[in-house]
Amino acid sequence: MRSVVPDYLREALSDVEPDTSGEPAGYIPELAAADPDRLGAVFATTDGEVYGAGDIDTEFTIQSISKPFTYALALADRGFGPVLAKVGVEPSGEAFNQISLESDTGRPYNPMINAGAITVHALAGPPELTPVERVERVVEGLSAFAGRRLTMDEAVCASELEHAHRNLAIAHMLRSHDILTEDPRSVVDGYTRQCSVLVTTRDLAVMAATLANRGINPLSGERVIPEPVVRQVLSVMSTCGMYDAAGDWATQVGIPAKSGVAGGLIGALPGQIGIATFSPRLDRHGNSVRGVSLFERFSADMGLHVM
Numbered sequence: 001m002r003s004v005v006p007d008y009l010r011e012a013l014s015d016v017e018p019d020t021s022g023e024p025a026g027y028i029p030e031l032a033a034a035d036p037d038r039l040g041a042v043f044a045t046t047d048g049e050v051y052g053a054g055d056i057d058t059e060f061t062i063q064s065i066s067k068p069f070t071y072a073l074a075l076a077d078r079g080f081g082p083v084l085a086k087v088g089v090e091p092s093g094e095a096f097n098q099i100s101l102e103s104d105t106g107r108p109y110n111p112m113i114n115a116g117a118i119t120v121h122a123l124a125g126p127p128e129l130t131p132v133e134r135v136e137r138v139v140e141g142l143s144a145f146a147g148r149r150l151t152m153d154e155a156v157c158a159s160e161l162e163h164a165h166r167n168l169a170i171a172h173m174l175r176s177h178d179i180l181t182e183d184p185r186s187v188v189d190g191y192t193r194q195c196s197v198l199v200t201t202r203d204l205a206v207m208a209a210t211l212a213n214r215g216i217n218p219l220s221g222e223r224v225i226p227e228p229v230v231r232q233v234l235s236v237m238s239t240c241g242m243y244d245a246a247g248d249w250a251t252q253v254g255i256p257a258k259s260g261v262a263g264g265l266i267g268a269l270p271g272q273i274g275i276a277t278f279s280p281r282l283d284r285h286g287n288s289v290r291g292v293s294l295f296e297r298f299s300a301d302m303g304l305h306v307m
């Protein structure tokens, strides 16, 4: 397996490499400046083996891939009831940055869209934390999933905050419904910091493998979150992780997954493997073009479709 898997990954990367369709995210200027040709893929198994090819140690911002992990931290820190009272679990069928709030309660449809994730950020850690302490709880939690201390890209964070009008509008809507109960600007600030955490493709595969391994990091052996939380997170990734492409993804790939606008993409197969890819050009849903192709191929070649 050791030598065969990297060969398989290298071949898969060279097959998708010529596809230069899509564009890096343009609404965060600092991301638009990133090298669009980067390409990497990593498999991390639940028994602790890691195999990769391509740009597996290049750091990029985690962006929306932070959402399922922060959801996990909020569920673990606050319990299911308080979190579900504020954020639903239904697919919105809309783009990730739509307002998408339930008309009667004002709850965001799910924790994978920005409205839900901004709300979830405010639910990480115990209620008495200050905004700065909450960001630290999130970074520490994401680091436990990765098995190493993660840092933040201040330039990407500042660049996104300068143009965060949409997320600020969403946060103000959430505040008007009392879904958020504190200053919307400070929650968007913390959420943007969460999205600016730097990871490698290797980190993302280990984070996904921690979900696949029922909440225990297969490299460090640390239990990061309880098992019932893992089930909740993987379920929501299955139905909502790829936004308004979730149906196509479910039929063609069939793995609980999450994408980010810096070009990362993860999938987690319970009891088996965490998979991560990195390629910055995105399709119209905000999902990595070559990442989606790689996952389609992995799923078909290895019979990974679980739905």
Ligand code: DON
Binding pocket: 062, 063, 064, 065, 096, 097, 114, 160, 167, 192, 195, 259, 260, 261, 262, 285, 286, 287
């Ligand atoms: O809030 C935003 O718009 C970004 N920080 C994250 C969005 C994202 O990654 C969407 N996923 N593909």
